[in-house]
Amino acid sequence: MRSALGGLLLTVLAVAGCATTVTGAAVPQGGGAGPEAERTLVSRYFTDLNEAGAEGASAQREFLRRTQHPDFDNRFCDLGDLTLRIEPALSTLRPDTQWKPEQSADPPRGAVYVIGVSVRIRRDSATLAEQIGSQRVVVLDGRAYGFTPCPTD
Template sequence: MVTAVLCVLALAGCGSRVTGTAKALQITDVEHTLVTSYFTALNEAGTQGVTQQRELLADTQHPDFREGDCELPDGTIRVQPTMSTLRLDPDWTPPGQDEHPRGVVVVVAVTLTVVQDGIEIGSQIGSQHLVLLNGKTYGFAPCAT
């Protein structure tokens, strides 16, 4: 009888289920604020001039992907994110790379406008990936195509 009780207890331990509901990872207010602050700083730097914006882009380039700098278009960029589209993108890797960047990858729809001498010369709608790492938002500088 003792053996039977031990067997039942052993089987119960192996087959027990964890109660609760699985929840998908979600964007919190912290991530939302980090992303919003990134775009605010980027656009403010653009109003200060080309040099200031390029310095900010260099400072916020993901630390693992800094050697891949590219030439920015002449002028500055203004980026308007659609924050309601902000979501996690854990499987994303930068184009041409095999490894996932360190940190939490998020993606958001943006309207990117190139401004030269105060005149909008082009606008494009797309997705922008950012990485949240150690309380800071990092990006991947846009390249002229």
């Protein structure tokens, strides 16, 4: 059971644009809000994600649907009764202009950022798995967008 949950978490991180290594020094393009404003938007994205998760799976599912990057809204996955608690390490936030979602020919519109995160997958009040990785968040037109992870069985 524990190894299946570990595989689930790795799949969740991989599909959400996560990786274990972050390299490169890129310059953001298309964000337009300025570095500090974009940092605040990214921070708020994770705060709102976690607050929705505290309300339950359906509230977090709605948040993830609403904040799915508009270029990839056809790739939304339902996490079922799972919730995510994602703690970002804001000191690791940096641009990542070369990144593009898996199976995509083009990067998303907006300023793509990569950030180190600690992810906890929960079902009801039970923690199923935890892992440290990285995640992408895109700032576009003054809003932060993410990429909903897709768990596998």
